[in-house]
Amino acid sequence: MTSVDSPSDSPSNSRSRISVVIADDQRMVRAGLRMVIETEPDMQVIGEAGDGVDAVALTRRLRPDVVLMDIAMPRQDGLTATRALLAAPSPPRVIVLTTFDTDDNLYEALRAGASGFLLKVSSPEHLITAIRVVAAGEALLDPAVTTRVIASYAGTPGPQPPPELAELTPRETDVLRLMARGRSNGEIAAALTVGEATVKTHVARVLMKLALRDRVQAVVYAYESGLIRPGQ
Incomplete structure (x- = not known):
């Protein structure tokens, strides 16, 4: 399922704001992320996707600054979607949404070029900081988790x-x-x-x-x- 904001709120009319696409198969999760993001005057959610196929299509059409990408989604998982997006010219910045303990594909997402990840239990403040960090061209590294994941799967x-x-x-x-x-x-x-x-x-x-x-x-x-x- 995909939804897009009205034309008056499109990226072309709000280039000064960080544009975000949310990809998660749980509608309540998307609604919660949207609510947090849209409290910030310098951010806007320009679209939502409920699976990887829609996430790729929507992102290519709307060209957001940042994509919040869940890994476990129907039709196409977030890892495959992340690879597809980051292999294209001028890709967005991708933040992987994860539960950490169950997402064994997180390491592959980082290898594919994701700019970092967020635990789904992260605070709203952490979410906002993460979006600003990756939108500015930096990467989000949580030393308590990222290096453990990489060390576990690097071989x-x-x-x-x-x-x-x-x-x-x-x-x-x-x-x-x-x-x-x-x-x-x-x-x-x-x-x-x-x-x-x-x-x-x-x-x-x-x-x-x-x-x-x-x-x-x-x-x-x-x-x-x-x-x-x-x-x-």
């Missing part, structure tokens, strides 16, 4: 590290290791005794050299390459 890396790792300077490698542990820029700056602006520069260079889109993909890469191992 055993190959015997040789990828050659592109050699392109990183020792300091950039340190920054990547700390990112993989879920550290924020401020925490990385404190650990390395440098300024946050310097950390931001290092992060940007790491992403560029490794051809990664954001911090989530950097964390996945660090585990898959063997740069950091589960439990470190």
Whole structure:
């Protein structure tokens, strides 16, 4: 089931606001997410989808800034929908909605390029923060959960590290290791005794050299390459 806001509230008329599409097969969940989001003057929900097929079609038509994507949906699951959306040119930012304990596909969603995830029990404040963070081009990393998920599903890396790792300077490698542990820029700056602006520069260079889109993909890469191992 798909619904769209009226033309007067379309993205073309409200470009200053963050546009959001909600994809979840539970109508009450969608209604609750919409209610929270639309209390914010800088956000608007421009559409809802009840399955992955509708989510992909609606997103391609409306071109929202952010998609909230449930994993377990009929017709097409959220993982397949996320892959389809992020493989296209100029994709939206995708936040995966998860219960964590039961969503084994979360790691694959992160590998596909999702900008992060939200637990369905997250607070409204966390939801709003997450949307703003990913809409600004950043990734949402919850060190208490994300790194555990990646460590659990990354598997055993190959015997040789990828050659592109050699392109990183020792300091950039340190920054990547700390990112993989879920550290924020401020925490990385404190650990390395440098300024946050310097950390931001290092992060940007790491992403560029490794051809990664954001911090989530950097964390996945660090585990898959063997740069950091589960439990470190």
